[in-house]
Structure formats: structure tokens, C-alpha cells
Amino acid sequence: MYQHTVHYYETDMMGITHHANYIRWMEEARIDFLGKAGFPYAQLEASGIISPVLAINCQYKQTSTFSEVITIEVKVLAVKGAKLSLSYQMTNQVGEEVCLAQSEHGFVTREGQPVLLKKTLPDFYQLLVNLQEEADD
Amino acid sequence: MYQHTVHYYETDMMGITHHANYIRWMEEARIDFLGKAGFPYAQLEASGIISPVLAINCQYKQTSTFSEVITIEVKVLAVKGAKLSLSYQMTNQVGEEVCLAQSEHGFVTREGQPVLLKKTLPDFYQLLVNLQEEADD
Amino acid sequence: MYQHTVHYYETDMMGITHHANYIRWMEEARIDFLGKAGFPYAQLEASGIISPVLAINCQYKQTSTFSEVITIEVKVLAVKGAKLSLSYQMTNQVGEEVCLAQSEHGFVTREGQPVLLKKTLPDFYQLLVNLQEEADD
Amino acid sequence: MYQHTVHYYETDMMGITHHANYIRWMEEARIDFLGKAGFPYAQLEASGIISPVLAINCQYKQTSTFSEVITIEVKVLAVKGAKLSLSYQMTNQVGEEVCLAQSEHGFVTREGQPVLLKKTLPDFYQLLVNLQEEADD
Numbered sequence: 001m002y003q004h005t006v007h008y009y010e011t012d013m014m015g016i017t018h019h020a021n022y023i024r025w026m027e028e029a030r031i032d033f034l035g036k037a038g039f040p041y042a043q044l045e046a047s048g049i050i051s052p053v054l055a056i057n058c059q060y061k062q063t064s065t066f067s068e069v070i071t072i073e074v075k076v077l078a079v080k081g082a083k084l085s086l087s088y089q090m091t092n093q094v095g096e097e098v099c100l101a102q103s104e105h106g107f108v109t110r111e112g113q114p115v116l117l118k119k120t121l122p123d124f125y126q127l128l129v130n131l132q133e134e135a136d137d
Numbered sequence: 138m139y140q141h142t143v144h145y146y147e148t149d150m151m152g153i154t155h156h157a158n159y160i161r162w163m164e165e166a167r168i169d170f171l172g173k174a175g176f177p178y179a180q181l182e183a184s185g186i187i188s189p190v191l192a193i194n195c196q197y198k199q200t201s202t203f204s205e206v207i208t209i210e211v212k213v214l215a216v217k218g219a220k221l222s223l224s225y226q227m228t229n230q231v232g233e234e235v236c237l238a239q240s241e242h243g244f245v246t247r248e249g250q251p252v253l254l255k256k257t258l259p260d261f262y263q264l265l266v267n268l269q270e271e272a273d274d
Numbered sequence: 275m276y277q278h279t280v281h282y283y284e285t286d287m288m289g290i291t292h293h294a295n296y297i298r299w300m301e302e303a304r305i306d307f308l309g310k311a312g313f314p315y316a317q318l319e320a321s322g323i324i325s326p327v328l329a330i331n332c333q334y335k336q337t338s339t340f341s342e343v344i345t346i347e348v349k350v351l352a353v354k355g356a357k358l359s360l361s362y363q364m365t366n367q368v369g370e371e372v373c374l375a376q377s378e379h380g381f382v383t384r385e386g387q388p389v390l391l392k393k394t395l396p397d398f399y400q401l402l403v404n405l406q407e408e409a410d411d
Numbered sequence: 412m413y414q415h416t417v418h419y420y421e422t423d424m425m426g427i428t429h430h431a432n433y434i435r436w437m438e439e440a441r442i443d444f445l446g447k448a449g450f451p452y453a454q455l456e457a458s459g460i461i462s463p464v465l466a467i468n469c470q471y472k473q474t475s476t477f478s479e480v481i482t483i484e485v486k487v488l489a490v491k492g493a494k495l496s497l498s499y500q501m502t503n504q505v506g507e508e509v510c511l512a513q514s515e516h517g518f519v520t521r522e523g524q525p526v527l528l529k530k531t532l533p534d535f536y537q538l539l540v541n542l543q544e545e546a547d548d
Contacts, residue, residue, distance in 0.1 A: 008442060008452070009292050009435050013285035013340060019190040020160040020283060024420050027157070031419060041419070042478055052200060053156040058193045066287060067453055145305060145315070146298050146431060148424035150477060155420050161283050168282060178282070179341055203424060204316055293464040294434040301431070326474060327430040332467045 002029040002072045006064055016063040022099050023056055026088050029072035039124050049115050055104040061097045069093050075135035079128040082107045082114035139166040139209045143201055153200040159236050160193055163225050166209035174268060176261050186252050192241040198234045206230050213269035219244045219251035276303040276346045280338055290337040296373050297330055300362050303346035311405060313398050323389050329378040335371045343367050349409035353402040356381045356388035413440040413483045417475055427474040433510050434467055437499050440483035448542060450535050460526050466515040472508045480504050486546035490539040493518045493525035
């Protein structure tokens with residue numbers, strides 16, 4: 001589980017975390033999640049594959065602010081073809097849901113050709129399938 | 138229509154605009170849209186009402202990068218009770234869709250009480266209803 | 275002269291523009307300044323030269339906040355060898371100084387070799403020298 | 412000593428950490444430094460005192476990029492009247508200096524009156540003096 005402590009510079013004049021920062025925390029948590037699972041993001045890019053974000057979806061449940069510690073749980077929702085979908089559950093220190101989110105990712109070569117994960121990155125594909133099955137339990 | 142020129146600092150090492158920035162551009166376009174319609178955001182906050190973002194939804198259609206000019210068209214999708222929903226269509230200089238997005242906003246007092254727009258801010262409510270009818274045409 | 279309207283997301287919980295944003299505005303103003311002078315930054319990078327920032331210096335004179343329009347005047351302080359120094363004067367709408375800043379820039383090839391501007395980019399070098407002379411008047 | 416792992420979203424199209432982020436890391440390290448010394452920043456603001464940044468100075472020695480771990484050592488340079496000066500030494504994982512920086516901070520009431528630290532916040536003042544003496548050794 002990934003943890004992010006809200007920085008002062010992430011707040012806005014409403015006195016709360018500016019909502020755009022949660023999108024960044026999703027990236028932090030995603031990279032941590034894939035790295036811990038054995039597939040560092042740097043390795044993906046080194047293999048000539050880039051992974052643009054195709055869609056983002058955030059439901060803000062509760063505000064957060066400076067110095068709060070947010071725990072982010074990432075799960076694999078789906079993986080097929082050249083696409084990966086993840087979910088994120090963010091909770092604060094007293095266990096309240098702060099934000100629920102989903103993201104969708106493509107996998108393409110530097111020239112923009114879609115990459116079939118199963119074929120081009122079979123180890124990564126199998127890892128994601130296993131993580132999805134764990135999430136389904 | 139609001140225009141945003143992509144800043145160098147908004148790109149990432151993939152060579153494209155980092156996806157979290159589109160959320161910020163939505164805010165820029167939204168504030169511009171409400172201001173031009175006659176209801177500056179500062180006026181809203183001055184009247185003791187804050188407007189937290191409840192949900193964000195982005196579909197990234199095409200990448201953009203440094204120095205591109207992105208045009209953002211905002212429309213009112215719905216307004217009722219203490220909630221407002223907006224849509225955003227972002228296009229690049231050659232007219233391609235870059236990002237389609239929606240946002241949902243609440244209206245609450247500084248103490249967190251929901252504000253019925255129709256009752257508390259009748260002028261603002263009527264403005265939003267008119268803008269929604271225009272959007273529906 | 276470049277103008278930047280302070281965005282809501284650039285404020286922090288102190289109710290003012292977060293100080294790190296001025297560094298970003300310096301970049302916006304610098305790129306605008308060089309572009310208007312006839313040397314777009316994209317052209318520099320296209321020619322295989324990158325320009326890392328070597329030093330930044332900011333004196334914050336007055337706070338600014340959401341929706342204020344900040345005018346930024348850029349001047350060439352010095353250009354020699356593979357280095358360029360610029361100054362920035364930022365003023366608010368009532369003419370008060372908000373921030374005074376300086377930046378220093380290197381010019382290197384993608385392999386990290388310093389680029390002598392006079393030799394490799396004579397047109398750009400001459401432009402900068404002319405701009406510096408204007409600034410000295 | 413504070414550590415910051417460079418996030419993907421902190422890089423730019425040059426493939427390196429965008430230089431404005433170092434200013435944010437200084438804030439992270441400063442808040443961590445004061446907190447560990449026994450004076451959490453939130454406590455300062457709760458006591459009705461705000462601390463605007465008066466000046467920032469960064470010398471970039473070496474680039475950094477995604478996933479590098481940057482160690483930041485903060486020291487008290489000076490404390491007198493209503494002003495505090497800090498220094499920052501940032502090094503990468505192989506011990507190279509990445510950035511050297513200084514910052515200057517004021518202390519004012521919410522109404523903008525300067526706060527004499529020695530008089531108004533004697534414990535905080537003494538803490539800073541002690542930290543400065545340590546730094547001088």
C-alpha cells in the first residue's frame with residue numbers, strides 16, 4: 001500500500017488539497033504498485049514501450065489537507081490487448097474514503113503502434129493477470 | 138472559448154503534456170466561462186460559498202505538447218439542488234479532439250452546509266439554467 | 275511584455291500564490307521573450323541544443339493571489355560563451371513590484387557538450403547581444 | 412535528512428526533473444526539518460502566524476530524473492528579528508551534489524505585522540538558534 005503525505009504546496013486557497021493533485025498521486029501509487037510487483041516503470045520505457053493514459057475518473061468523497069497521510073490501494077481491474085485498467089482507493093488516517101478513482105492505460109511503441117501485452121511482454125501480462133485475479137478474490 | 142498554450146513545464150519525459158495538467162486547464166476554462174457569463178468565481182467565494190469538485194472524468198483522445206494552442210469549450214450539462222455538471226471539449230490547432238471531460242461541483246457554506254442554488258443564489262442559478270438550455274440546442 | 279493571470283490552482287492555503295509558481299512564470303515569460311525576438315525555443319531544441327537552467331534567484335516583494343494579472347518584463351543581463359543571464363521584473367495591476375528575479379542558462383548538445391553560442395548559433399548570439407545592449411540603455 | 416524520490420510527473424520533455432520542482436522539495440525538506448526539531452509548521456499557522464517566503468536562491472549542479480532518490484540536508488543559516496535563513500544541500504544516490512539552495516522567510520501575523528520571534532515565539536526562536544549553532548560547528 002502506498003502512502004502520500006499531503007504537501008503544503010498541494011493545498012489551495014480553499015484550505016484543502018487541490019483536486020488535480022489526486023491524479024498525480026494515482027501515478028505515484030501506480031508506479032509503486034508495478035515496481036513492487038516486479039515490473040519497474042523505467043524498465044517498461046527502457047524496452048521501447050510508452051504507456052499513455054487513456055482515461056481518468058475520480059470521485060472525491062472527502063477533502064484532505066496539508067500533513068494528512070493518504071493511503072492508496074491500487075488494484076488491477078482489467079488487462080486485455082494493449083490496455084490496462086486500474087482502480088484506486090484512497091483513505092485518510094482515520095480510515096475515511098477520500099477519493100475513489102480509475103485509470104486506463106495504453107501500451108504503444110515510440111512510433112505509436114499498439115503493443116499486444118500478451119505477445120510482446122508476456123511476463124508483464126501474466127503478472128497483471130495474476131494481480132487481477134487476486135483483486136477479484 | 139478559452140485557449141491555453143501548453144507550457145514547457147507542463148510536459149513530461151514522454152515528450153507530451155502530462156495528463157494531470159488537463160484537470161488544471163478544466164479549472165482555467167471553467168473560471169473563464171463563469172466569469173464571461175457574468176459570475177466571477179471570486180464573487181462566489183466572497184459571498185461565503187465554496188465549491189468543491191465532486192468528480193472528474195477525462196478521456197484523452199490525442200496527445201498534445203509544448204507550444205500547442207488548445208481550445209476549450211465549456212458547456213453546462215446539468216444544474217440542480219446544490220450541484221453543477223459541466224462538459225469540456227478540448228481541441229488542438231488543426232481541430233482534432235485532444236480531450237473530452239466532465240466535472241461535477243458542489244456548493245457549500247464555509248461550515249459545509251449544502252447551498253440550494255435556486256434559493257441562495259437565484260441569479261447564478263438562472264444563469265446556469267440558461268447556459269444549459271443554450272447547450273442543449 | 276508578458277502577462278500571466280494567477281490561476282486558482284496556483285494559490286496555497288495561505289491564500290496567496292505559492293512561491294514555486296513564480297519560477298514557472300519566469301519560464302513562460304522567457305519563452306515568450308525569445309519567441310517574440312525571433313528565436314522560438316522549439317527551434318533551439320530542434321537544432322539539437324538543450325538549455326538547462328543553471329541558477330535561479332527570486333526576491334519576493336509582495337504577495338499575489340488568484341485572478342491578479344502579473345506583468346513580467348524580461349531583460350538580457352549577460353551573454354557569453356555557453357551562458358545566458360536574464361532578469362525578470364514582475365508587477366501587479368497597480369504597478370507594485372511583486373517579484374524580482376534572475377536566471378542563468380547553459381547551452382549544451384544532447385551529449386552534454388557546452389555549445390559556444392557565438393560560433394554554433396551566431397544569429398541567436400547576435401540577437402541576445404542586441405537585446406542586452408537595449409537593456410543597458 | 413529528508414529524502415525525495417523524483418516522480419514521473421516532475422520530469423519535463425528534456426527528460427530531466429523540471430527545475431521548479433526543487434523549490435517545492437525545499438519546502439518539503441524545511442517542513443520535515445522543523446517538524447523533527449519539535450516545531451511542526453501546522454502549529455505555527457495555528458498560533459496565528461504565517462511565514463511567507465522572502466527569497467529563494469538555487470544553484471543547479473547536476474540534473475536528476477525520474478526514480479532517483481534525492482537526499483536533502485537543511486541547515487539554519489541565520490535567525491534574527493522576524494527573519495529566518497536556511498540552506499539546502501541536495502545530493503543524489505551516488506553522493507553527487509544536485510542542487511545547492513538558500514531560502515529566506517518572514518514571520519507575520521495574519522494582519523501582516525512582523526513577528527519578533529524572540530519575543531512572540533521564544534521556544535521556536537531558541538530552537539532555531541540552537542540549530543544554527545549546530546550548523547556552525
